[in-house]
Amino acid sequence: MSTGHELLAVGGAFLAAGLIGRAGVRIGLPTIPLFMVAGIVFGPHTPGVSLVSDPGELGVLAGLGLVFLLFYLGLEFSVDDLVAGGRTLALAGTGYLALNIGGGLAFGFALDWGTREALVIAGAIGISSSAIVTKLLVEANRLRNPESRLVMGIIVIEDVFLALYLAVLQPVLGGTSGVDALLDFGKAFLFLVVLAAVARWGGRVVTRLFGSADDELLVVCFVGVAVTGAAVAHELGVSDAIGAFMVGAVLGGSGVAPRVHKLVLPLRDAFGALFFFIFGLSIDPNAVGGVVVPVLAAVAVTIVLNLGAGLFAAKLHSFDRQQGVDIGLTVLTRGEFSLVLAAMAVTAGLDSRVAPFVAGYVLLLAVIGPLAVLRSHRLSWLLPKKLFA
Numbered sequence: 001m002s003t004g005h006e007l008l009a010v011g012g013a014f015l016a017a018g019l020i021g022r023a024g025v026r027i028g029l030p031t032i033p034l035f036m037v038a039g040i041v042f043g044p045h046t047p048g049v050s051l052v053s054d055p056g057e058l059g060v061l062a063g064l065g066l067v068f069l070l071f072y073l074g075l076e077f078s079v080d081d082l083v084a085g086g087r088t089l090a091l092a093g094t095g096y097l098a099l100n101i102g103g104g105l106a107f108g109f110a111l112d113w114g115t116r117e118a119l120v121i122a123g124a125i126g127i128s129s130s131a132i133v134t135k136l137l138v139e140a141n142r143l144r145n146p147e148s149r150l151v152m153g154i155i156v157i158e159d160v161f162l163a164l165y166l167a168v169l170q171p172v173l174g175g176t177s178g179v180d181a182l183l184d185f186g187k188a189f190l191f192l193v194v195l196a197a198v199a200r201w202g203g204r205v206v207t208r209l210f211g212s213a214d215d216e217l218l219v220v221c222f223v224g225v226a227v228t229g230a231a232v233a234h235e236l237g238v239s240d241a242i243g244a245f246m247v248g249a250v251l252g253g254s255g256v257a258p259r260v261h262k263l264v265l266p267l268r269d270a271f272g273a274l275f276f277f278i279f280g281l282s283i284d285p286n287a288v289g290g291v292v293v294p295v296l297a298a299v300a301v302t303i304v305l306n307l308g309a310g311l312f313a314a315k316l317h318s319f320d321r322q323q324g325v326d327i328g329l330t331v332l333t334r335g336e337f338s339l340v341l342a343a344m345a346v347t348a349g350l351d352s353r354v355a356p357f358v359a360g361y362v363l364l365l366a367v368i369g370p371l372a373v374l375r376s377h378r379l380s381w382l383l384p385k386k387l388f389a
Helices: 003-025 031-041 055-076 079-111 115-126 130-139 146-173 178-201 203-210 215-235 240-252 257-281 289-316 321-330 336-347 354-374
Strands: none
Touching: 003 031, 003 055, 003 257, 031 130, 031 257, 031 354, 055 130, 055 146, 055 215, 055 240, 055 257, 079 115, 079 146, 079 289, 115 146, 115 289, 115 336, 115 354, 130 146, 130 240, 130 257, 130 321, 130 354, 146 240, 146 289, 146 321, 146 336, 178 215, 178 240, 203 215, 203 240, 215 240, 215 257, 240 257, 289 321, 289 354, 321 354, 336 354
């Protein structure tokens, strides 16, 4: 793709996302599904103008969007909060994974598409989207709510689990040997431990390194650290999202956190919109027609499982019914990891229905999830009062 074409594609992506998003916001719709719809409309899988023939051509820009979204979430997150949560947070995260991965696996076997297919579907159904959850917390202005701290903790536990799940899944799908996969998991886990230690005890050192920089140099420095941290995490087998998150947590525990928080906002909003637009480019709505019934069933199952997880977490932390509903709905959406699994299924030659199933499932939840979160005060009835008696 020529430089002129690349600039046209990027400019068109920003413009399409902005115009469609603006039109939708005027009638009360959240921006996330609107950005994705813009990507679908101007993508290679629908008739009319197509900005790119291969969404992978914009992969680096999508990666930057994910980095800035999760870096921002890391800034808002305190490792001390995670440690203080201790046993109850670990139980909430484990309960969430047990319900959703277990339910997803049962659903996968119920489809009777094959054992390997069921394992892929379990991951696609079981893991929420870090990027979408982050954006939802920002849009709903709930980052500082007590239950949102728990949601952030669940996201961290999910992403740590991702490394283990991929380590197990790759040899099953024929990618790597079991020993190599477990070694990769060990390196990934060590990397996370080191970053967590720096985030908790290295605040003074980080402040000295970044504190004297003016705003221009501070932006250059924290962007470099965030992107590098995400890249190193990816190379070690951790999702780049959790790498960016942990780097954000490192800077969030330092004296420069208020300045970084203010300076990163335009980057988060601009590249975040681009992430969801490019996410939409990769979805082929034409392929979903043959798996509509499984998709609808999977969405219904996911709603039930997530509300169950929200109930469990709320009871564990003595939250009220509304907070339980908020937790369940906030972690409802699925996204980037599910599509990665779909791509792995295609590469491994699994049942051809898996990829369109995952695409349709992700797209539908990307619409339902944000709408539900922004209107969650009207949906408290989803968890009956008697369950909190």
